[in-house]
Amino acid sequence: MDLDVSxxxxxxxxxxxxASAAPPEQSDLDRKINRCFPGVVVRKDLVKAxxxxxxxxxxxxEYLLGxxxxxxxxxxxxAGIDAVRxxxxxxxxxxxxxxxxxxMIREKGRHRIIDRVGVVLNEKADAYEASFENLGxxxxxxxxxxxxxxxxxxxxxxxxxxxxxYSHSDDTRVVPWILGSLKAIQMSSFDFDGxxxxxxxxxxxxxxxFLIQSIGFNPELFGRRxxxxxxxxxxxxxxxxxxxxxxxxxGTGKSHIFSEFSPHGMLISGxxxxxxxxxxNNSNGKIGLVGYWDVVAFxxxxxKKKRTDKALVDIMKNYMAxxxxxRGVQPVGAEASMVFVGNTSHTVPYMLKHSDLFxxxxxxxxxxxxxxxxxxxxxxxEVDTIRGxxxxxxxxxxxxxxxxxxxxxxxxxxxxxxxxxxxLGTNISTRDRDGIHxxxxxxxxxxxxxxxxxxxxxxxxxxxxxxxxxxxxxxILRIDLTFDxxxxxxxxxxxGWHPVTTLEEDEYPAYYQMGRKHTAVTTGNExxxxxxxxxxxxxxxxxxxxxAAPVDEELFEGQxxxxxxxxxxxxxTLLLPYLRGATEIELHDPYIRMNHQGRNLVELLALIATxxxxxxxxxxxxFTTLDDDAQSQQKQVQMLSQIVQEAAQQGLRVxxxxxxxxxxxxxxxxxxxxxxxxxxxxxxxxxxxxxFDLGTxxxxxxxxxxxxxxxxxxxxxx
Numbered sequence: 043m044d045l046d047v048s049x050x051x052x053x054x055x056x057x058x059x060x061a062s063a064a065p066p067e068q069s070d071l072d073r074k075i076n077r078c079f080p081g082v083v084v085r086k087d088l089v090k091a092x093x094x095x096x097x098x099x100x101x102x103x104e105y106l107l108g109x110x111x112x113x114x115x116x117x118x119x120x121a122g123i124d125a126v127r128x129x130x131x132x133x134x135x136x137x138x139x140x141x142x143x144x145x146m147i148r149e150k151g152r153h154r155i156i157d158r159v160g161v162v163l164n165e166k167a168d169a170y171e172a173s174f175e176n177l178g179x180x181x182x183x184x185x186x187x188x189x190x191x192x193x194x195x196x197x198x199x200x201x202x203x204x205x206x207x208y209s210h211s212d213d214t215r216v217v218p219w220i221l222g223s224l225k226a227i228q229m230s231s232f233d234f235d236g237x238x239x240x241x242x243x244x245x246x247x248x249x250x251x252f253l254i255q256s257i258g259f260n261p262e263l264f265g266r267r268x269x270x271x272x273x274x275x276x277x278x279x280x281x282x283x284x285x286x287x288x289x290x291x292x293g294t295g296k297s298h299i300f301s302e303f304s305p306h307g308m309l310i311s312g313x314x315x316x317x318x319x320x321x322x323n324n325s326n327g328k329i330g331l332v333g334y335w336d337v338v339a340f341x342x343x344x345x346k347k348k349r350t351d352k353a354l355v356d357i358m359k360n361y362m363a364x365x366x367x368x369r370g371v372q373p374v375g376a377e378a379s380m381v382f383v384g385n386t387s388h389t390v391p392y393m394l395k396h397s398d399l400f401x402x403x404x405x406x407x408x409x410x411x412x413x414x415x416x417x418x419x420x421x422x423x424e425v426d427t428i429r430g431x432x433x434x435x436x437x438x439x440x441x442x443x444x445x446x447x448x449x450x451x452x453x454x455x456x457x458x459x460x461x462x463x464x465x466l467g468t469n470i471s472t473r474d475r476d477g478i479h480x481x482x483x484x485x486x487x488x489x490x491x492x493x494x495x496x497x498x499x500x501x502x503x504x505x506x507x508x509x510x511x512x513x514x515x516x517x518i519l520r521i522d523l524t525f526d527x528x529x530x531x532x533x534x535x536x537x538g539w540h541p542v543t544t545l546e547e548d549e550y551p552a553y554y555q556m557g558r559k560h561t562a563v564t565t566g567n568e569x570x571x572x573x574x575x576x577x578x579x580x581x582x583x584x585x586x587x588x589x590a591a592p593v594d595e596e597l598f599e600g601q602x603x604x605x606x607x608x609x610x611x612x613x614x615t616l617l618l619p620y621l622r623g624a625t626e627i628e629l630h631d632p633y634i635r636m637n638h639q640g641r642n643l644v645e646l647l648a649l650i651a652t653x654x655x656x657x658x659x660x661x662x663x664x665f666t667t668l669d670d671d672a673q674s675q676q677k678q679v680q681m682l683s684q685i686v687q688e689a690a691q692q693g694l695r696v697x698x699x700x701x702x703x704x705x706x707x708x709x710x711x712x713x714x715x716x717x718x719x720x721x722x723x724x725x726x727x728x729x730x731x732x733x734f735d736l737g738t739x740x741x742x743x744x745x746x747x748x749x750x751x752x753x754x755x756x757x758x759x760x
Contacts, residue, residue, distance in 0.1 A: 055362045066435040068114065071248055075255075075437045076114040078240040082232075082443040083459070084112050085119065086258050087435040092126045096134045098156070100302040100545045101441045102201050106130075106713060108440035130156070131300055133203070135176040143177060148208045152222060155206055160199035167367065170219060175199065177206075181217040184224070193227045197334040198308050215413045228305040232678075238492050246499055252487060254440030257299065260437045263432050266425075268507055273419050275299045277307065277484030278337045278379035279448040284480050287382040287514075289344060289402055290422015293687050296383040298338035304445035307337035314339060317354050321367045322374065332378040333362065336348070336449055344384025344402035350546055357404045377452070383422075388659065389693040390423050390546050394553035395657035397737040398520045399513065410522035417477035418510030419517075421545065427687045448488070456486035456493060460504045463497045466534045467539075468514035474511055474528055481507035504532060510543040516544070516554070552659055597715075599753050604725070606748040611725065612741035613646050617709065617717065621650060624639050625660055625713035630706045632667040635674065639679045642723035643742065647685070651692035665701035714757030721749040 066087070068076075075083050084107045106129060111122025134156045135143050147153045160176040161184055170189050173180035184195075194200050196425050205222035205365075223581075244252060251261035256648055257272055264272070269572035276299070278284045288296050290515065301309040310319075319329045319336070331338050358380075361367045366375045373512055386393070386402050393401045400408055401421070426432070466475060485503045486493070496501075514531040519525055531541040549555040597619055604611060621627060627650070634643055647662065654660060664682075669675045682698055689696045707722035711713075726744045729737055737744040 054264075066224055069436060071251060072437045073257075074113070074243065074248070077250060079439070081112050081438055082108065083437045084108060086255060086438050088119070089258075092130065094127070094130065096130050097135075098134065098476050099202065099305075100122055101305055101445065102156070103229050104440045105442045108442065112440060114437070119245060135174070137176045137178070140176060141494075144179070147206050148217075152205060152207045155204055156227075157202065157204065157648060159195060159201045159202045159204065161195040163196075168637050169758040172224075174204075174206075179217075179219050181444050182206075182219045183217070184221050188224055192224070194334050197329075197331055199613045200305070203227060204338075217752050218653050228442055228446070229373070232443060234447065234450055234451075236307060241491055246333050246495075246511055247488065249554075250307065252438065253444075253488065255434045255436045256441065256444055257303070258434055258438070259432050260434045260436070263343050268426070270503075271420060271425055271486065273488050274481070274506075274510070276516050277339065277418070277481060278381050279304055279445065280451050280487045281379060281480050281484040282377040282452050283362075284379040284484060285362050285381075285417045286379070286420060287343075287416050287418070288422045289384050289386050290419040290425060291427065291687060292385045292693055293427040294422055294425040295428050296422055296425075297339065297341045300341075300381060300383070304337070304448070305442065306335060306445055306449055308335040308667075309339045309341050311341050313376070315351075315354060315659055317351065317357060320354070321361065328377075329374065330369070332376040333374070335378050336452070337379045337381060339381035341383055341487070342385070343402060343404075343407075344386065347401065348404040350404045350406035352406060355412065357410070358411050359415060362412075382416075386423065389691065390654070391550045391655075391657035392545065392659055392693060394550055395556065398517045400517050400521070408521070410518050410525065413471060413514060414517050414525075416514050418481045418507070419513040420510065423691065424545065427684065429684070447491075452486045453493065454487060455467065455483060456490075457483040459483075459486050459493060459495070459661065460500050460532075463500060464504060464534055466508075467529050467531050467533070467554065469529055471526075471528065476516065478504075478507045481510050484644035490654050492550075499573060503544055505540075508532065509544050513544050513546075514544060516547070534610045550656060556612060557614050561671055564740045597753070597755075601750060604746055604748065605749045607727075607745045608747055610742050611744075611746050613649055613723075614741075616725075616751065617646065618649060618653065620709075620715045620717055621711060622715045624715075626660075626663070626712040627660065628663045628665065628710040629723075630665045630701050630703055630704075630709075630717070631700045631709075632665075632705060633722060633724065634664065634666045635669050635678045637681070638728065639724055641683060642726070644685060644688075646723060647692075647694055647696070651689070651694055654693065656693065659695055662689070664696060665703070667701055676744070714755055716753065716754045717755050718752040719749075720751065721747060 066085075084104055088111060089103050092103055094316065096103075101125070108124065108127045109122075110125040111119045113119055113122070115318040128649075133154050143153070144156065155176050155177060159172055160175070161170050161172050163169075164171050164181075164197075167295070170186060172182040172186045172195070173760040174182070189195055192200060192202075203225045205224075207222050209220055210218045210220055240247065249268075250273070252262040254269050254272060255265060259272065261269065274286070275288070276298075278286055278300075282697055291294065297309055300307045308461070311330070318324075318328075318330060320331055321332060356369050360378070362380060365377065366373045369373070384402060388396075388401065390399070393399050400413060460482060466478065470478070482504055485507065486495070486500075487505065489495075490499065508530050515525075515528055515530075519527060529541070531539060533539055544554075629643075629646075633639060643664070650660060664684075669678050686696045686698065708717045709717040709719065725739065725746050727747055729735065729744060732738065735743075
């Protein structure tokens with residue numbers, strides 16, 4: 043029986059927890075935020091406080107909080123929270139209570155609701171008809187003027203506050219529901235000049251932290267690069283026809299912004315994409331999602347075996363390149379940005395060694411013509427798995443406000459802001475240059491909306507933009523031999539050449555250059571080494587995932603006993619020699635429950651990850667049992683889930699299943715070794731030492747409990 047921890051989000055419990063009774067202390071940044079942007083900022087932890095079991099996007103809740111709790115006065119905030127809770131309790135429609143709400147409308151004659159509303163045109167009746175997703179009614183007549191003012195009602199639906207009336211008729215063809223009023227949950231206007239003026243009050247670091255808090259995260263837990271990776275996800279909202287891809291481990295929040303952050307973005311499952319839904323329905327001429335939404339994001343886009351429509355791939359390639367698609371014989375232009383997010387199942391070095399960083403894409407999209415239309419590849423593997431402590435309790439923009447700001451800047455072009463100081467390499471192609479320009483322009487609008495920045499600040503964003511496009515092009519060179527290599531970099535005004543590399547290129551240079559040799563490529567100023575796609579790999583390949591023990595090393599067989607308080611014991615000397623050469627390892631230990639037991643497991647996994655080849659993967663099967671106490675069990679499952687996710691990033695596929703073997707604790711490898719562990723991994727004595735205790739860093743300095751280990755070679759041939 044499997045213990046299903048793979049799909050559990052470690053922050054689920056936090057999301058259900060009540061808000062802290064004591065309000066968080068305001069930081070200097072929070073005070074400046076409230077002074078410069080009064081009325082359009084909100085404390086970010088309030089969303090969890092009011093959400094309850096209402097399944098609505100964050101921007102809906104923050105819209106309401108912006109009406110009632112956009113303040114730094116605690117009494118006003120608490121009154122606002124109470125008001126929003128009452129509104130949700132009285133007006134939000136839960137699917138399982140739809141009949142009760144319909145009865146309430148009938149008895150009262152009129153009732154206000156919060157629901158997702160979609161509209162279709164009934165050609166036979168020549169009338170627009172609205173449907174209410176949670177309330178479960180359709181065919182409600184809606185005024186053409188209301189539809190014209192809210193065209194997204196026609197595609198995908200919009201969250202709205204509506205007054206619904208009931209009037210029964212003897213004519214069964216007449217729908218008894220009447221739409222009294224409809225207000226889309228999004229801002230109608232804002233002061234952009236005031237936004238830009240207030241931006242000047244913040245330093246670059248303060249502004250970036252402000253934006254990270256607006257997304258919902260605590261900036262103190264992110265480095266500068268990690269913050270920029272989060273802000274890259276905002277570029278599709280501020281740049282027209284921007285094509286972004288992000289692949290990485292699950293649980294890193296790749297799709298969150300596109301489903302929760304803005305009423306102008308639409309997140310759809312990769313399996314739900316069709317030509318009529320996305321572009322145009324030729325049978326009725328109805329324009330699809332790209333005609334109405336600023337951003338169309340494809341969730342769960344990865345998956346090699348996923349079926350794809352070749353016609354969809356072809357029209358998507360044309361749209362991504364030309365910003366238009368064909369409606370019969372008439373081309374139609376649109377400005378929706380395209381975002382593709384998906385999970386990876388392998389580590390970066392594994393993908394670089396065995397294929398490429400687009401390895402997870404469906405076969406039809408693993409195509410150089412499609413990939414070359416991507417402006418930026420965001421390295422999702424660099425983003426931390428979301429944990430409870432990462433969420434912000436500080437102030438950030440009401441997301442509906444910042445969504446409108448970003449949308450208004452789609453008309454601006456900041457792509458030339460670097461040119462007074464820097465010039466791109468001369469052999470960078472037009473398509474590469476376009477990708478760099480759009481990413482740079484988007485980051486400039488997000489971070490420096492005034493257009494004013496120092497050369498150093500501009501250089502930081504330019505390098506980031508070049509890296510995002512280089513990641514795309516370098517992988518294309520692995521797939522299609524007809525593409526020419528490019529030397530990515532820029533020159534400064536003094537003529538100095540600055541090459542740009544990707545982080546994974548610096549971390550795994552041998553694997554990054556596999557299948558390619560270097561030839562001289564002339565840049566704007568000098569001759570530089572640039573990769574081509576010729577030649578065999580020039581790196582040694584290990585024969586197994588864990589390097590095998592030396593041939594002349596005889597491993598001990600039999601029993602070893604250790605005395606209480608003994609030091610000098612570590613997993614490295616106790617277990618590692620017997621794990622070398624293994625590609626599959628089993629650990630049977632029914633007691634991986636407490637934090638220190640989880641730490642023991644993590645230390646063993648970290649040791650294995652340290653000595654294995656980074657490009658290889660090892661299967662680690664953990665057989666354990668769940669705690670009997672429900673609360674303790676929840677913490678245990680959250681702990682195991684986090685360990686599984688973190689280990690996967692280091693090439694260790696941890697599989698957790700129920701141990702049916704009672705209290706016995708042992709390890710078995712696919713190389714023929716069985717290690718019977720008297721105490722399992724729990725051999726070290728409890729220590730109260732903190733970070734300054736040497737035992738915290740090295741197992742050898744810890745005292746052990748009395749325990750024994752038996753080494754058995756089950757398969758002598760190995």
